Amino acid sequence: MLRLEKRPSPSRFWQMATPVLAVVLTMIAGGLMFALLGKNPVEAIRTIFYDPLFNPQFAAYSRPQLLVKAGPLILIAIGLSLGFRAGIWNIGAEGQYIMGAICGAAVGLAFYPSESVLIFPAMVLAGALGGWAWAMIPAILKTRFRTNEILVSLLLVYVAEAILASMALGRLRNPEGGGFPGSRNLSKWEASANPELIAGTGMHWGVVAAFIAVIAAYILLQRHILGFQIKLAGQAPRAARFAGVAPTKLVVLCMGLSGGLAGLAGLFEVTGPAGQISIDFGSGYGFTAIIVAFLGRLNPIGILLAGLLMALTYIGGELAQFMLGLPSAAIQAFQGMLLFFLLAVDLLSNYRIRLAKRGVA
Amino acid sequence: MTQAGKHMAEELLAIDGVTKAYPGVVANSDVSFSITKGEIHALLGENGAGKSTLVKMIYGLVKPDSGKMTLRGQSFAPAEPRAARASGVAMVFQHFSLFEALTVAENVALGMENPPQMRALAARIKEVSEDYGLPLDPDRMVGDLSAGERQRVEIIRCLLQDPKLLIMDEPTSVLTPQEVEILFKTLRQLSAEGTAILYISHKLEEIRALCDGATILRRGKVVASCIPAEKTARELAELMVGAVLTPPARAAKKAWPETEAALEVRGLSATSPIPFGTALKEISFSVRRGEVLGIAGVAGNGQDELLLALSGELRSDPQMVLSFGKPIGALGPSERRAAGFVAAPEDRLGHAAAPDMSLMENALLSGAVRKGLTRRGFIDWGATASWAEEIVARFDVRTPGISVAARALSGGNLQKFLMGRELSQSPAVVVINQPTWGVDAAAAAFIRQEILNRAEExxxxVVISQDLDDLLEISDRFAALNEGRLSPMRPTEGLTVDEIGLMMGGAHGMEVAHHGH
Structure with a gap:
């Protein structure tokens, strides 16, 4: 019989090894699933993990996509991870991402067609503020009326989507767009554009912001008393109060930070890869970032790697759909397996598995 | 082996060469002893001596690695508590497993294999409780009961099974002296009826008064067997510790300049933030520099709440708590630390310390303000580490290092670390709840000495404790908490145990309680 025995301290080795093990297990189980679907599992896995980066036929397009997709995921996940560490569950990053994009775009479009260099910075600021303000709604409801931030932040996503649709069809619609929904193309207007900074890399300002966020979060958690308080509040709330951490301040801070970063991600997306406010602007980055945050075990470096890995499965998944005719549901199941195995093998860092014979005294 | 004084030596339970090892520690090594029918047998030893492991084996919670047990002449190896209960072994745990939102009868029914009808059960509870002098109303909500009454629920739950052997783990730690007397009467009655009792304690006077035989454990081994009444408490303690004990030394009182009280509490009332907690009612006292105030009380009478109100976790009106005349009632923990306060809550894992954080991080947890461990918000891990090392060395904390998680330490070691953390912050006001809870006698003496040293400096x-020895040894003045109210303060010198018992509320829920009020 298998028996679990709690380790006195979490194992360092397994904390590092479990993500790798999870990826390997996902490849095995996913390969099995692809085989059952009648595809060559080795080819499918190769198409997902290898071809986007190294196959000369696809890499030219796929490789830059890696950073384009990973950037917003990492930026949002870093913000979420701080809250998750403190036990504050902002599930509505998608809504904050949308609101950041709308606010930023609105500020920019208000000055159209000015060519001032101040427009882009003003839009960045407005984007962050928009996401922050949207996150403040669940934060203040939680601290004032003890509502559940999970529910409120999640439901506000749908409100944000409704606002997005109304903006794309109404106030922000391109007056020269021939009546089509969607705003002016911000990436083509120089004052508001967020271009690829180094050709062929996919690097834009959002990716730069993501890298800065990773470094800042790392320093915050390792070296700053605030990071310590965040960790403490999540692990032992009573000990946090004993240490003098004010729970309400922490809620406002963590929700604000995660909302602000999600808003920034939305702004960089709408001015760059997406280009315009459109009805289908919300592409699920805010939800996927939750997975990325956990995949990276709420650790900034882990999130950086997890964001890249997640982006790869997206790009590789699309490629596999296109090249091998795999159904998109299979790709989603594959991504779900990754999260499942990660959480499952996480047990190994806190527990030891023992083989025990039963009933012997 | 042991001799039973007053009963025929009919052997009930024999333990023969039992050994149990956990990774890194041998909890029991070749332990042998026996209990006869109707005997009250003490299992004596310091924390970590292996008492709990031993009784858990008898109760079927832990399986021994080797050795054998015999119950009434038959081989006895319970695979689970249910099997032990079926063989007539019952146990009252130190920590109760009761649901506060259910009634006494419902709680009892939950622990039974085939509970009878509620009304029949209630009648049965009433009957048994009256037979054994443990009055208990089956319809009362457990959340409303005192700790002593809750223990009665546990005992009656056991008695309903008609046990042959009753195991009691530190039963008096939650009782007033008067309640202890009642319990002893019940236990003697059970013994006279032929039920054997295995009584685990480290309170020596109680064991001398109650038990027929004693087995003394030290580091997992049986070091002696004796008849407790034939030994002095001091002899028993030395057998238990394996060393000669010295009581803490008290320097002559220094006269501090008569300034305003270092800590003054004026009419402090506050509702408890803890579910089923006790509200504080009109508490007033003051403590001067160099003075130790001892606050006694049975668990759950407002001790936790008082600590929260003094540490700053529970805010009050500013004027309700003053330090050197400054109102600080509305300040939070960090601001109070800056004003010279240190506090040590009773609950070590989860309140005083974060279980999964390292000792170094736990040092930072309460020491950041007074030890200046941060600079413009950035943590000085170097200084934190060397301070944590200092605590470990000075308070003799047995740990592989300061990067070990707090939960990996034994209770006593963690307590030493946490006491060290608070007491080495050069405090102006010290508030401690249960300073020596779970530490061995030598460490307890050291902690008491350190507390006295801070007073001398x-x-x-303010020491809040359920251990009267703590309080009588170190406090200058003495008061007791009872249902959230603080009794008037009395000088500790000359207090009798009886008087203390009455200050603590006498016997909760008993007629006796109304004497002397």
Whole structure:
């Protein structure tokens, strides 16, 4: 019989090894699933993990996509991870991402067609503020009326989507767009554009912001008393109060930070890869970032790697759909397996598995 | 082996060469002893001596690695508590497993294999409780009961099974002296009826008064067997510790300049933030520099709440708590630390310390303000580490290092670390709840000495404890908490145990309680 025995301290080795093990297990189980679907599992896995980066036929397009997709995921996940560490569950990053994009775009479009260099910075600021303000709604409801931030932040996503649709069809619609929904193309207007900074890399300002966020979060958690308080509040709330951490301040801070970063991600997306406010602007980055945050075990470096890995499965998944005719549901199941195995093998860092014979005294 | 004084030596339970090892520690090594029918047998030893492991084996919670047990002449190896209960072994745990939102009868029914009808059960509870002098109303909500009454629920739950052997783990730690007397009467009655009792304690006077035989454990081994009444408490303690004990030394009182009280509490009332907690009612006292105030009380009478109100976790009106005349009732923990306060809550894992964080991080947890471990918000891990090392060395904390998680330490070691953390912050006001809970006698003596040393250096000290030895040894003045109210303060010198018992509320829920009020 298998028996679990709690380790006195979490194992360092397994904390590092479990993500790798999870990826390997996902490849095995996913390969099995692809085989059952009648595809060559080795080819499918190769198409997902290898071809986007190294196959000369696809890499030219796929490789830059890696950073384009990973950037917003990492930026949002870093913000979420701080809250998750403190036990504050902002599930509505998608809504904050949308609101950041709308606010930023609105500020920019208000000055159209000015060519001032101040427009882009003003839009960045407005984007962050928009996401922050949207996150403040669940934060203040939680601290004032003890509502559940999970529910409120999640439901506000749908409100944000409704606002997005109304903006794309109404106030922000391109007056020269021939009546089509969607705003002016911000990436083509120089004052508001967020271009690829180094050709062929996919690097834009959002990716730069993501890298800065990773470094800042790392320093915050390792070296700053605030990071310590965040960790403490999540692990032992009573000990946090004993240490003098004010729970309400922490809620406002963590929700604000995660909302602000999600808003920034939305702004960089709408001015760059997406280009315009459109009805289908919300592409699920805010939800996927939750997975990325956990995949990276709420650790900034882990999130950086997890964001890249997640982006790869997206790009590789699309490629596999296109090249091998795999159904998109299979790709989603594959991504779900990754999260499942990660959480499952996480047990190994806190527990030891023992083989025990039963009933012997 | 052991001799039973007053009963025929009919052997009930024999333990023969039992050994149990956990990774890194041998909890029991070749332990042998026996209990006869109707005997009250003490299992004596310090924390970590292996008492709990031993009784868990008898109760079927732990399986021994080797050795054998015999119950009434038959081989006895319970695979689970249910099997032990079926063989007539019952146990009252130190920590109760009761649901506060259910009634006494419902709680009892939950622990039974085939509970009878509620009404029949209630009648049965009433009957048994009256037979054994443990009055208990089956319809009352457990959340409303005192700790002593809750223990009665546990005992009656056991008695309903008609046990042959009753195991009691530190039963008196939650009782007033008067309640202890009632319990002893019940236990003697059970013994006279032929039920054997295995009584685990480290309170020596109780064991001398109650038990027929004793087995003394030290580091997992049986070091002696004796008849407790034939030994002095001091002899028993030395057998238990394996060393000669010295009581803490008290320097002559220094006269501190008569300033305003270092800590003054004026009419403090506050509702408890803890579910089923006790509200504080009109508490007033003051402590001067160099003085130690001892606050006694049975668990759950407002001790936790008082600590929260003094540490700053529970805010009050500013004027309700003053330090050197400054109102600080509305300040939070960090601001109070800056004003010279240190506090040590009773609950070590989860409140005083974060279980999964390292000792170094736990040092930072309460020491950041007074030890200046941060600079413009950035943590000085170097200074934190060397301070944590200092605590470990000075308070003799047995740990592989300061990067070990707090939960990996034994209770006593963690307590030493946490006491060290608070007491080495050069405090002006010290508030401690249960300073020596779970530590061995030598460490307890050391902690008491350190508390006295802080007082000598001019700190005002408030010690809240359920251990009267703590309080009588170190406090200058003495008061007791009872249902959230604080009794008037009395000088500790000359207090009798009886008087203390009455200050603590006498016997909760009993007629006796109304004497002397």
């Amino acid at each position: 001019g700190a005002a000290v």
